[in-house]
Amino acid sequence: MNILLLLVPISLVLLGIAIGAFVWAVRRGQFDDLDTPAIDILRDDPLPAPRNDPADEARDAD
Amino acid sequence: MDAALPLRKTRAVDIGACDHCGEALTPDAVREGERAFCCHGCAAASTWIRESALGDYYNLRTSPAGRVQADAADFGAWDRDVVLAEHSRIVPGGREITVLTDAMRCAACAWLIDRALRRQAGVLDAGANAVTGRVVVAWDPQRVALSTLMQRLAALGYRPWLATGEAREQAQRRERRRWLLRLGVAGLGAIQAMMFAEALYLDTAQQMPVATRDFFRWITFLVSTPVVFYSGWPFLEGMWRELRGRRLGMDTLIAGSTLLAYFASLFETLRGGTHVWYDAAVMFVLLLLVARMFEQRARGIASAQIDALARARPALALRERDGSVEQVPVGDIALDDVLRVAAGEAVPADGVLLDHAASFDEALITGESTPVRREAGEPALAGSICRESSARLRVVRTGADTRLSQLTRLVEQAQSARPQLARAAERVAGGFVVALLLCAVATFAWWLVHEPARALEVTLALLVVSCPCALSLAIPSALTTAHGALARIGVLGVREDALSTLARVDRVVLDKTGTLSNGRPELDSVATFEGMDAPDALAIAAALERGSMHPLAQAFAHVEDDLFAHGVHALAGSGIEGDVDGTRWRLGRADFAASRTDDGAIWLGDGTRAFARITVRETMRDDAREAVAALRDAGIAVELCSGDSADAVASFARQVGIESFHARQTPEQKLARVRAAQAGGEVVAMVGDGLNDAPVLAGADVSLAMAEGAALAQRAADFVVTSPSLLRVPQAIVLARRIQRIVQQNLAWALGYNILAIPLAATGHVTPWIAALGMAGSSLLVTLNALRLGRRERNERRAA
Numbered sequence: 001m002n003i004l005l006l007l008v009p010i011s012l013v014l015l016g017i018a019i020g021a022f023v024w025a026v027r028r029g030q031f032d033d034l035d036t037p038a039i040d041i042l043r044d045d046p047l048p049a050p051r052n053d054p055a056d057e058a059r060d061a062d
Numbered sequence: 063m064d065a066a067l068p069l070r071k072t073r074a075v076d077i078g079a080c081d082h083c084g085e086a087l088t089p090d091a092v093r094e095g096e097r098a099f100c101c102h103g104c105a106a107a108s109t110w111i112r113e114s115a116l117g118d119y120y121n122l123r124t125s126p127a128g129r130v131q132a133d134a135a136d137f138g139a140w141d142r143d144v145v146l147a148e149h150s151r152i153v154p155g156g157r158e159i160t161v162l163t164d165a166m167r168c169a170a171c172a173w174l175i176d177r178a179l180r181r182q183a184g185v186l187d188a189g190a191n192a193v194t195g196r197v198v199v200a201w202d203p204q205r206v207a208l209s210t211l212m213q214r215l216a217a218l219g220y221r222p223w224l225a226t227g228e229a230r231e232q233a234q235r236r237e238r239r240r241w242l243l244r245l246g247v248a249g250l251g252a253i254q255a256m257m258f259a260e261a262l263y264l265d266t267a268q269q270m271p272v273a274t275r276d277f278f279r280w281i282t283f284l285v286s287t288p289v290v291f292y293s294g295w296p297f298l299e300g301m302w303r304e305l306r307g308r309r310l311g312m313d314t315l316i317a318g319s320t321l322l323a324y325f326a327s328l329f330e331t332l333r334g335g336t337h338v339w340y341d342a343a344v345m346f347v348l349l350l351l352v353a354r355m356f357e358q359r360a361r362g363i364a365s366a367q368i369d370a371l372a373r374a375r376p377a378l379a380l381r382e383r384d385g386s387v388e389q390v391p392v393g394d395i396a397l398d399d400v401l402r403v404a405a406g407e408a409v410p411a412d413g414v415l416l417d418h419a420a421s422f423d424e425a426l427i428t429g430e431s432t433p434v435r436r437e438a439g440e441p442a443l444a445g446s447i448c449r450e451s452s453a454r455l456r457v458v459r460t461g462a463d464t465r466l467s468q469l470t471r472l473v474e475q476a477q478s479a480r481p482q483l484a485r486a487a488e489r490v491a492g493g494f495v496v497a498l499l500l501c502a503v504a505t506f507a508w509w510l511v512h513e514p515a516r517a518l519e520v521t522l523a524l525l526v527v528s529c530p531c532a533l534s535l536a537i538p539s540a541l542t543t544a545h546g547a548l549a550r551i552g553v554l555g556v557r558e559d560a561l562s563t564l565a566r567v568d569r570v571v572l573d574k575t576g577t578l579s580n581g582r583p584e585l586d587s588v589a590t591f592e593g594m595d596a597p598d599a600l601a602i603a604a605a606l607e608r609g610s611m612h613p614l615a616q617a618f619a620h621v622e623d624d625l626f627a628h629g630v631h632a633l634a635g636s637g638i639e640g641d642v643d644g645t646r647w648r649l650g651r652a653d654f655a656a657s658r659t660d661d662g663a664i665w666l667g668d669g670t671r672a673f674a675r676i677t678v679r680e681t682m683r684d685d686a687r688e689a690v691a692a693l694r695d696a697g698i699a700v701e702l703c704s705g706d707s708a709d710a711v712a713s714f715a716r717q718v719g720i721e722s723f724h725a726r727q728t729p730e731q732k733l734a735r736v737r738a739a740q741a742g743g744e745v746v747a748m749v750g751d752g753l754n755d756a757p758v759l760a761g762a763d764v765s766l767a768m769a770e771g772a773a774l775a776q777r778a779a780d781f782v783v784t785s786p787s788l789l790r791v792p793q794a795i796v797l798a799r800r801i802q803r804i805v806q807q808n809l810a811w812a813l814g815y816n817i818l819a820i821p822l823a824a825t826g827h828v829t830p831w832i833a834a835l836g837m838a839g840s841s842l843l844v845t846l847n848a849l850r851l852g853r854r855e856r857n858e859r860r861a862a
Contacts, residue, residue: 008281015254022246026239033191
């Protein structure tokens with residue numbers, strides 16, 4: 001039964017790691033929005049070709 | 063000379079739907095290549111989306127976008143330092159603001175907003191959440207003005223509103239995260255604690271060495287301590303509050319059971335007793351935390367989408383200065399400023415009424431649902447809603463002195479009010495606690511006399527087996543699935559306790575304009591008299607109707623004119639009057655505007671003579687007929703009550719298949735009709751959308767407002783129907799009935815289980831593992847029973 005003295009602390013350490021990871025994820029806002037990110041993967045972002053909006057250009061020139 | 067001028071030569075035929083918002087097209091639709099749009103607003107939005115290579119939005123979305131309002135609001139005032147200071151916070155490289163929008167319908171909307179904002183130069187970060195209706199934007203004020211970004215949002219059809227201030231937004235976010243952390247810790251900790259407890263349970267022959275057993279017990283103690291005290295803190299806090307208030311409620315029951323199981327286990331661990339119940343303690347906390355979370359989520363989603371508080375407290379006010387009107391942030395208002403308040407909007411600061419009398423709805427302040435009439439010189443309170451006609455007032459109290467802060471508290475109170483059903487559980491819980499304590503004491507006393515060695519163990523088993531889990535899960539789980547199911551069909555519950563009333567409805571009163579019709583009136587024809595010509599008549603009518611919240615005003619929205627009306631005053635059920643170019647005009651029913659017999663048309667006159675007769679056409683909602691039939695199938699009497707003329711109402715009632723209809727009803731008459739039905743013992747539901755429906759909506763037992771309607775109507779309603787389909791009303795009622803049945807089943811089961819288990823436990827027949835199994839099993843059963851609701855509804859949708 002001495003193996004328990006090793007296994008039980010290991011399980012406790014794993015528990016600590018799991019809780020730590022969860023706390024990190026919550027703090028980083030990973031659970032704030034569970035719906036929008038799901039559709040992000042459905043399409044690729046277009047190639048980085050920023051739209052040339054006349055209005056934007058005018059503003060940029062300001 | 064009477065000259066009838068048909069405005070439209072072709073009848074509106076079904077020629078497809080708007081590519082952007084899905085509205086039915088009219089002949090004056092905007093066409094661009096293969097695509098057609100209902101208005102220029104939608105066309106511009108769609109063009110922008112496609113040019114920005116965001117066209118995938120149309121593939122990703124699951125529901126059509128909202129109609130884009132062509133007349134984008136002025137967001138110039140949002141750039142002011144006062145607004146920025148209160149509503150945004152400084153982040154590295156710029157500022158961050160949270161705004162609300164009510165037009166986000168699905169995740170694709172959030173995706174579109176995200177991309178659209180990120181493309182603007184100067185935007186550091188953008189995130190939209192379709193569930194809470196919030197958009198968070200971080201931008202660099204040096205490079206781009208906030209108003210430009212807000213204009214972009216509005217041009218896409220997502221009109222932004224200022225949230226209630228950055229501090230409150232942050233607090234809400236932190237609160238949400240704290241609950242998640244509690245749940246996560248409870249979940250992970252409880253699973254681990256149960257694993258260790260399992261080892262102890264499996265030692266059925268008591269062969270485990272005492273040292274190993276105690277090692278396991280101490281480890282379990284270590285793991286369950288944070289679950290009980292960190293995750294279970296809301297219950298402990300609730301118990302403390304209840305005890306201080308000298309009452310016994312649900313929290314006392316939950317926290318009491320948890321603490322008892324925990325400390326009894328600790329006691330047994332210390333003295334080396336036969337059983338420990340750490341697993342029961344952590345299971346209580348986990349299951350009940352899940353139930354509480356369900357309940358909060360249901361409430362949060364409904365209230366976030368129609369953030370009453372944000373709109374009740376206007377961020378901007380119209381101030382008159384040197385003869386001109388300017389938009390200023392509420393924080394800028396000083397004493398003695400003269401403010402203008404449009405009909406249907408909230409008063410921004412406490413003031414004294416100038417010029418003429420006006421009526422105010424002070425429901426949010428006083429709880430009185432009928433509007434209060436205030437004469438000139440009398441006070442108007444901040445947060446009350448100006449009804450029917452616009453008002454001018456001189457400010458007497460600003461900032462923290464006004465009732466605004468009090469209003470905020472009131473709305474927060476209303477939001478945190480526990481649902482009536484949950485309160486029912488609370489009452490049951492109060493009695494349950496007392497009965498249980500008596501049982502426990504009696505059991506302990508009996509065993510102490512007859513077999514002292516087992517007294518403690520049996521009493522503890524009794525308390526563990528009678529866990530209130532099932533009882534406290536019974537209602538929240540049903541409510542959550544109910545609100546989830548309702549939200550999926552596009553009905554948002556604003557007031558939680560309305561659900562049980564909705565289930566008992568046996569009469570539905572429908573409004574015509576905006577409810578059975580799609581709320582978009584169109585000009586049909588204009589006949590003029592006394593030398594007036596049609597464009598002039600329309601221009602005067604448009605000027606009069608411009609500030610009006612009446613649905614018919616929309617018919618004149620596209621009339622271009624440069625006239626202005628002064629002293630505009632609306633008389634509910636009759637019409638509107640005001641000065642245009644020095645002449646006093648009346649627009650409305652024939653008897654009001656031109657002393658003629660009412661014929662259903664809109665008349666323009668001076669009170670005695672008629673100058674124009676304008677007819678307006680209404681289009682029926684596509685599924686109004688089916689909705690009425692479905693209501694009748696559900697055994698509900700259907701009635702049509704409208705302020706419109708007898709002819710129009712009769713023909714409309716015939717079209718949709720309603721036999722019982724009442725025309726020319728003033729709001730008072732509508733309310734009286736509802737009251738009469740209520741006096742006859744009927745539970746009446748009102749479906750409406752307009753400003754004139756607000757008192758009836760508030761007076762009916764349960765009310766549903768259509769989402770396109772006036773904000774005031776929505777605030778008076780219990781449910782807001784965000785879907786354009788009227789079929790949602792019968793569906794919601796059927797759903798509510800099903801929920802009611804499930805709640806009853808759940809309560810019956812939870813109570814039945816306890817009644818069965820307590821005698822067994824009291825007589826010493828229940829071992830701890832049977833107790834734990836029974837508790838978990840009954841909780842699971844109750845939750846699964848509630849989830850049945852969501853599943854059945856989904857299956858039906860798939861079949862449809």
